Amino acid sequence: MRAYKIAFSGISSALCVVIMFMAGIFPALSIVLPMIAGLLVLITSSELSINWAFLTYISTSILSLIITFDKEAVLLFIMFFGYYPLLRFIINNIKSKQIRWILKFLVFNTAILSFFFFTTYIMKI
Numbered sequence: 001m002r003a004y005k006i007a008f009s010g011i012s013s014a015l016c017v018v019i020m021f022m023a024g025i026f027p028a029l030s031i032v033l034p035m036i037a038g039l040l041v042l043i044t045s046s047e048l049s050i051n052w053a054f055l056t057y058i059s060t061s062i063l064s065l066i067i068t069f070d071k072e073a074v075l076l077f078i079m080f081f082g083y084y085p086l087l088r089f090i091i092n093n094i095k096s097k098q099i100r101w102i103l104k105f106l107v108f109n110t111a112i113l114s115f116f117f118f119t120t121y122i123m124k125i
Helices: 002-025 032-047 050-067 071-081 084-091 097-122
Strands: none
Touching (some): 002 032, 002 071, 032 050, 032 084
């Protein structure tokens, strides 16, 4: 069973890296392709567990930073689309609907604003 989890996580990471690499080839899809890679992380978390999906997210993030051309798409994956599917499972376990909405709102706005300021002022994109 452990070999299955390692193989599934490795294949999912490889597919995510290929999708992130395609963001450099098709610049018009630089927002859509990190979302698709995040969807693969979501599939990994539902098929295996959140721990294995987190490892997939970490390995995809590191490999994408090294291999891919479009660093803006990689940062979008790292800062929001990669970890949010994992965080969503944890947030949805909270019983209060208002607290769930507030947490989702805070996570989204913090991630997107930090992405904007990082790419604008630090990377000068």
